[in-house]
Amino acid sequence: MRNIFSCILAGLLALVCAADALAKDSAKDTGKTLGWGRVYTVRGKVTVRENPSEDALAVRVLKAGQKVRVDYEDAGWAAAFDLAESVRAETRAQGYVRLLELRAEARPETRLEPASRADVSDKPEKSAKPEKSATFDKSARKQPQKALQDQDFGELRVADRKMAIRAGRDKDTEFLRLLQAGQRVRVDFHEDGWYAVFAPDEKVRDLKRAWGYGRDKFFVPEKDYSGQPLPDKKESPGRESASKDTAAKETAGKDTSTKETSSKETAASKDGHTQKQKSDDVVAYSVLGRQADALRPLAPVVLRVRLDAASPPAPEALRKIVREIWKAERRKNEDLQVEVLLPGMDQNGLAYGIARFHEDGRLKEFWWREVVLRTKR
Amino acid sequence: MYQTSMSRSNPLCTPFFLAVMLAFLLAPLPALAEQKIGFVNPQRVVNETRLGQMAKADLARYVAEKDRLAKESAAQVATLRKEAEGPGLSASDRARREDLLRRKAAQHEQLLAENARDIKAEETRLLQYVMRRAEAVLEELGKKGGYAIIFTDPAAVGYVDKASVDLTERVARELDGRSK
Numbered sequence: 001m002r003n004i005f006s007c008i009l010a011g012l013l014a015l016v017c018a019a020d021a022l023a024k025d026s027a028k029d030t031g032k033t034l035g036w037g038r039v040y041t042v043r044g045k046v047t048v049r050e051n052p053s054e055d056a057l058a059v060r061v062l063k064a065g066q067k068v069r070v071d072y073e074d075a076g077w078a079a080a081f082d083l084a085e086s087v088r089a090e091t092r093a094q095g096y097v098r099l100l101e102l103r104a105e106a107r108p109e110t111r112l113e114p115a116s117r118a119d120v121s122d123k124p125e126k127s128a129k130p131e132k133s134a135t136f137d138k139s140a141r142k143q144p145q146k147a148l149q150d151q152d153f154g155e156l157r158v159a160d161r162k163m164a165i166r167a168g169r170d171k172d173t174e175f176l177r178l179l180q181a182g183q184r185v186r187v188d189f190h191e192d193g194w195y196a197v198f199a200p201d202e203k204v205r206d207l208k209r210a211w212g213y214g215r216d217k218f219f220v221p222e223k224d225y226s227g228q229p230l231p232d233k234k235e236s237p238g239r240e241s242a243s244k245d246t247a248a249k250e251t252a253g254k255d256t257s258t259k260e261t262s263s264k265e266t267a268a269s270k271d272g273h274t275q276k277q278k279s280d281d282v283v284a285y286s287v288l289g290r291q292a293d294a295l296r297p298l299a300p301v302v303l304r305v306r307l308d309a310a311s312p313p314a315p316e317a318l319r320k321i322v323r324e325i326w327k328a329e330r331r332k333n334e335d336l337q338v339e340v341l342l343p344g345m346d347q348n349g350l351a352y353g354i355a356r357f358h359e360d361g362r363l364k365e366f367w368w369r370e371v372v373l374r375t376k377r
Numbered sequence: 378m379y380q381t382s383m384s385r386s387n388p389l390c391t392p393f394f395l396a397v398m399l400a401f402l403l404a405p406l407p408a409l410a411e412q413k414i415g416f417v418n419p420q421r422v423v424n425e426t427r428l429g430q431m432a433k434a435d436l437a438r439y440v441a442e443k444d445r446l447a448k449e450s451a452a453q454v455a456t457l458r459k460e461a462e463g464p465g466l467s468a469s470d471r472a473r474r475e476d477l478l479r480r481k482a483a484q485h486e487q488l489l490a491e492n493a494r495d496i497k498a499e500e501t502r503l504l505q506y507v508m509r510r511a512e513a514v515l516e517e518l519g520k521k522g523g524y525a526i527i528f529t530d531p532a533a534v535g536y537v538d539k540a541s542v543d544l545t546e547r548v549a550r551e552l553d554g555r556s557k
Contacts, residue, residue, distance in 0.1 A: 350506055365446065367439045371431040371506060374556040 036088045037071030037081065046102055048095035050319065051362050052077035059095045059316070070097060078102070091283070091313075091320040153205035154188025154198065157219035160227065165212035169194035176212040182227050185211070187219055195219060283321055284308040285340075287329065288347050300337040300356060303329055304347070312342055312352060315368055322355040323363065330357075345372060415519070415527040415544040416537045422511050423504065425549045428556045432503040439499050443492040450485045457481050514551045518544060 042062045049056040052075065062068055062080075070078040072090050079093035159179040167174040169192050179185065179197075186202050187195035189210075196210040285305045293299040305325055307313070313321060322338045330336045339351035350372050356365040423429035461474040519527050527544065528537075537543060 350502060365442055367435075367442045369432075369435045369503070371428060371435050371503065374428055374431060 037069045039067055039069050039083065040102055042066045042068060042102075044104075046097055048080050048097055050095055051323075052096040053362065054098075056096070056362060062097075068097070068102075070099075070102065073099060076100060091317050091324070093320065094316055154186050154195075156184055156200055156222060157187050157195075158222050158225040159183050159185065159214070160218055160220045160225060163214055163218045165197050165214050167212055169213050171215075173213075179214065182225065184222065185214075185219070187214070187216075190216060193217070283313065285321075285325060288341065290329075298335075300335040302337045302339060304339045304341060304351065305329075306341045306343065306345070306347075309342060312373055315353070315366075318353045318368060319355070319363060319366055322353060322366070323357075323361065326355070326357050327361060342373075413522065413524045414542055415522070415524045416531075416542050417511070417515060417527055417529050417548050418531055418543070418545045419504075419508055419511070419529055421545045422549055422552065423507055425545075426507070426511075426552045426556070428510060428552055429507050432507050436496075436500055436503055440496055443496055447485075447489055447492055450488050454478070454481050454485050510556070511548055511552055514548050514555070515544075518547065518551065 043064055045064070046062040046068070047058045048060045048062060050059050051057075067083045069081040069083050069085060071081065071088060072079040072093070076099050077096045078099055079090050080095055080097045081093050085092055159181060161181045163179050164175050165177045165179060167176055184200045186198040186200050188198065188205060189196035189207060193216050194213045195216050196207055197212055197214045198210050202209055285307050288304040288306055290301060290303050292301045303325070307321065312318075318340065322340060325338050325340075326336055329338075336357065338353075338355045338357075340353040340355075341347070341349075341351050345352065350369055352372050353368040354366070355363055358364050423432065457474065457478040461471065461478045466474065515527055515529075518524070524544075
């Protein structure tokens with residue numbers, strides 16, 4: 001009788017534990033898929049444009065009753081996403097909406113907060129990166145959580161190159177921000193070749209207040225830094241503008257994954273290629289060639305790149321990708337035409353996507369060929 | 378006796394040797410008899426294959442993009458014309474606007490010419506892309522089917538017995554199979 005009773009008790013206990021774990025998991029999932037940006041329900045008509053500019057091409061019009069998720073707010077514009085979009089990446093945006101127009105013609109939904117946001121104390125009021133701290137790795141959680149009041153914790157160092165700050169002590173974790181060469185930061189919690197990186201004027205030695213993690217070898221004492229020092233910028237942890245984020249995307253990874261990049265470059269240089277590694281939400285690509293027409297000096301310089309993408313990006317995403325590539329690869333005042341190939345496609349064959357640009361970076365012409373997808377492999 | 382013995386011992390006179398020689402002489406004849414001539418209509422390959430249809434859709438998208446550019450440019454010309462012809466302009470202002478209009482109109486004409494040239498070039502590129510894939514099919518078909526020649530130019534053929542030599546449907550079917 002006693003045995004039966006204890007068995008029932010143990011079973012009930014196990015059930016309670018399992019239910020609790022399931023609830024946590026589902027909450028985490030919800031946060032991951034839904035907990036970013038702001039969701040609006042459109043009441044009138046809102047135009048979604050290709051670029052954050054009034055002159056940009058209108059790619060679609062949101063109608064009354066439609067819901068839209070917006071993020072990457074900058075200079076009165078925000079990137080618009082499909083409500084079901086689970087990946088927070090600007091490249092997956094449908095286009096851009098003017099915030100004034102959106103607010104006039106739409107009402108915000110109750111914010112879908114990630115469950116994991118509860119353990120993030122100082123998040124930006126801006127929608128910028130709600131998942132940042134939520135994706136801090138386990139090693140961050142392993143660190144002592146109590147905040148130590150210490151005026152001079154860690155040490156002040158200078159980034160000796162442009163480098164990425166990541167969410168964990170691993171190059172594959174989420175990219176959070178870009179440090180400029182010469183930027184002063186406070187570093188501490190040295191572990192596995194990585195530092196936790198803080199604002200230089202941070203007073204509280206608490207991992208929750210860190211910007212993220214950076215490779216130790218790229219931080220040098222101020223006296224050893226030979227480059228141009230940068231003025232300090234006071235920024236709250238995690239606060240970044242969309243433009244900064246975009247700039248970061250262009251260069252992130254080139255430095256943090258120096259080993260990988262350099263090895264790739266060495267391997268690729270044999271074929272005369274260069275390899276660029278992009279941050280998590282931007283597809284990596286390699287430059288296949290850059291060709292100018294000597295007979296037609298006014299003809300655009302053609303840059304052919306191969307995307308490192310398992311599947312062909314949708315045209316909308318491709319528009320964003322080519323724009324990023326143009327920003328990163330364009331040389332001074334160059335009329336650069338970007339041609340995108342995919343893995344398995346003939347290097348000298350027809351490209352999948354082709355884009356030409358205005359002087360200010362807006363897309364002038366963009367088209368893609370689906371026929372090449374049928375026979376690329 | 379000598380002759381007899383020679384004739385008996387001469388290997389050239391054995392039935393086996395004669396049979397081998399006959400086989401050698403006759404062997405190429407069936408092969409020659411199987412050499413065939415075929416014909417493929419490239420336009421039908423484009424029209425009747427998924428790959429061709431896709432290339433056509435790509436071209437239509439390209440043309441639409443070029444049309445958009447042309448319309449934008451035409452709208453700018455129209456705006457400038459309206460401004461230049463508007464009332465209440467001083468002579469110098471009108472001259473300046475007319476000059477601007479002339480330059481923009483010339484640019485517009487140049488754009489239209491460039492668009493037409495680009496569209497033609499893109500059409501050629503896409504057609505070549507499809508035909509290159511079709512050629513690979515043709516080559517295989519030619520080797521397997523024992524075709525000595527497969528014509529692809531309808532103008533080069535005076536008479537075609539479609540029932541026996543037109544391979545267009547087979548090529549289209551094979552191409553569709555490969556591009557799934």
